[in-house]
Amino acid sequence: MKRDPLKPKGGFYYYMQSTSGIVGAILLLFMVIVSLCAVFGWLPHDPLEQNVEFAMQGPSSNFWFGTDEFGRDIFSRSLDGMRRSLTVSVSAVSIAATIGVTLGILSGYLGRWFDQLIVRLSDVIFAFPAILLALAIVSTLGNSWYQTSLAIAVVYTPIFIRVARGPVLTVKEMDYVKVTRILGFSSLRILRKHILPNVTAPIVVQVALSLSWAILTESGLSFLGLGTQPPNASLGLMVSEAQSIAAFAWWALFFPSAFITIVVVGLNLVGDGLRDALDPARRSS
Amino acid sequence: MSLNIVNVEKRYLNRASGTTINALNGVSIKVEVGQTLGIVGESGCGKSTLARAVVGLEVPSAGSITWDGKVIDNKAKDRLKSHHSQVQLVFQDPYSSLNPRQQIENSIAEAIEVHGLVAKDKITDRVTELLVMVGLDPDLRNRYPHQLSGGQRQRVCIARALSAEPKLLVLDEPVSALDVSVRAEVMNLLIDLRKNLGLTYIFISHDLAMIRYISDVIAVMYLGKIVEFGTWEEIIENPVHPYTKALIAAMPDHSIIGDPTMLARTLEGEVPDPVNLPSGCSFHSRCALAVPSCSIIAPTLREISNGHLVACSEV
């Protein structure tokens, strides 16, 4: 069988056409490797080990990112903090996306009272400033990593409801969906084959963006003393702790902040790349 | 076998303003198998609403639509399904009526698969057959809709409708969105398919020239009602209702050239708001023949010659 020159290429091909996508993927890959090092304990120092002897030292061959006021190795702590930040945000976004997208699609497709109920509920959650709501939940639930994840998930669920519901409302009015009804297809098939594939692009992009926000939220919570608790390390907590000594030890503030920036920028770029790759209209050019 | 539309009414309630839009105000028509009914009218005359009601996308507020004696009713799920496979719709816009993420082959094969219309291992052959039937190269099967031209897409839509093995095809402005030089080909295709497959058509258009070309009988609609009905020759050559006359006179015509009198105003005013229907005959506000009683008594369709019906008291 001869090959059709216009035979569609996979999504990966189109993703690799996007510069921001490639840069984002490289940044992200780097951060994931860093976190994996922490998971497997491949760290030059114990991130919790205090050693007053080496307190407040600048970057050196022994302490690549320097040490803090307790003599802890900032490189090891940054890696461990990255692991913790990613764990919290990935689990938070997974929960929020699963629940939010399901509710959003059903809400948009079913309409009527169910839609009303879901929209009102998410409006209520939306009405609170995100960090304030997360704060309230964490202070009620407690502040272990899964409780923090849950709090962030609650805050982000309405975003996914909204992101999924809007396109469903548009797509279900498209002629190609009406045709499937005339052809006598079941609702499940219509949802799965004709609506879901046409609303995934904004959802996938939202996942990438939400991950970066979740990292910032987790950092914010830790910064305020409600996320990760000392002596454990998280990027936000490290920035918070470094504040008081930043004037004498810039490295204590700089490196964790740089890690946050890299991962947030990386995720945003990945989001851009995905948006380009998933849009068939952009592909055609 | 025939399609029977009896006294169909359709009203939409606008919740925001609390008003009711009267889209269809009592339409009765019978389409015999093998016949092509052309429905012509301007925007808001209800022709598209009627098309949607025939395929079951809209539930009439009153009246009934039956195909082969079976009532089309949303509650009777099985009936709806069997009705659905026999009556299919081709939309106007070939750009929005194909799933952008579905390859052509899957678009056409899906209904065959779902309803088990041919054996699993024969589906590919059936898709090839359908593609050839609508004049497309079977090698296009792996393409996505955006890789096709408007005419090719409309052919895919026709093939998809045919995949369900329908008896009645409702064509809602099927060539209006296509380039002028491509329209003739699609029209010829529709005429060939009608002959080869023994299909019954409802052809809906605002373009009287196309309606004239393909229809056996023509219904002229105005504000949710049929104002005139008859064979195509009767309607075109011997129109009786003042609205039909105006419509024919307003038809852009390339056979009469350089005659500015062709641009004489034939019809003043605009179509009234379907929220507040005029009393009596809905056309009286624009009609040159109107007499006082026209604004009181709504005329019903009456036969003026064999098979030629008109709803007007003054002709």
Next chain:
Amino acid sequence: MSNPLLSVSGLGISTVQDPRTLVNSVSFEIMPGEAVGVVGESGSGKTLTALSILGLLPRGVAIAGGSIIFNGTDLTKADPETMRNLRGSDISMVYQDPMTALNPVMKLGRQLLEVIESHEKLDDGSVARVEAALREVGIPQVERAMESYPHEFSGGMRQRVMIAMALLLSPKLLIADEPTTALDVTIQQQILALVSEQRRKRDMSMLWITHDLGVVANLVDRLIVMYAGNIVEAGTVQEIFTNPQHPYTHGLLSSLPSRTDKSRKRLTSIPGVPQKPWLVGNTCGFAPRCFKVTAECTASAPKLVGSLEKSVACFHPMGDK
């Protein structure tokens, strides 16, 4: 013979980045008081040609060559200020979509006054002038209309308002880009009658763009047929309709269902789809669909030759009937 009001010669339009030809060396003239129709399908370059006259080409598209001489001024070299002064006063335009061409949050009277204001000082007579313009295009209850917003009007009425706006400063040339395509046929008829009447009364030149041959048959004096970015045929309406020379024009005319043919014989169709202008290169753009095609047609591009009454760009014209 008088000088042409508008003289377009060798006009080329292409995309700015990764240049793709959209309109290829188009030349035509419009005499004072003359109405010219441009017929073509989507992508033929008819709308871009019109927009380039007004200097209103969309972003990323620019004039690549040639000249547009209006009343002695080359518009391709005119500065933005000159163009702004020209638009609305000497050349005005009516668009396809009357729904989006009016500002939805501004009263109609105000929008029309603004047109005057942008070219001259408002005075006591300005309101009366606007009212007279609205009355002339058949708007009922003009005083009330002045205080209304666009959404209170139907599509046909809005298009009338657009025409009133375009005629307000008595332009020498009116460019109309498919202004009746979005309208119903009986309303289209009303608008065509209105425009035709106003044009004769004002002895105004007009460039009417459309894809519908039926619309221009009784509206314009001369026709230009565009295909894939080129003019393939031009001439008087009489010549084009009764004796088309280019196989495309011929095919297009015979593909339209006749109003009188009782037998309803099979429509003559043109196989294939319109060519993209940038793929035409130095060939005849219609060659891939043409039944008269020879090697010559793909070896070089035919030139538009003939007179003002009749010219064709084809190596194998249909020949006289």
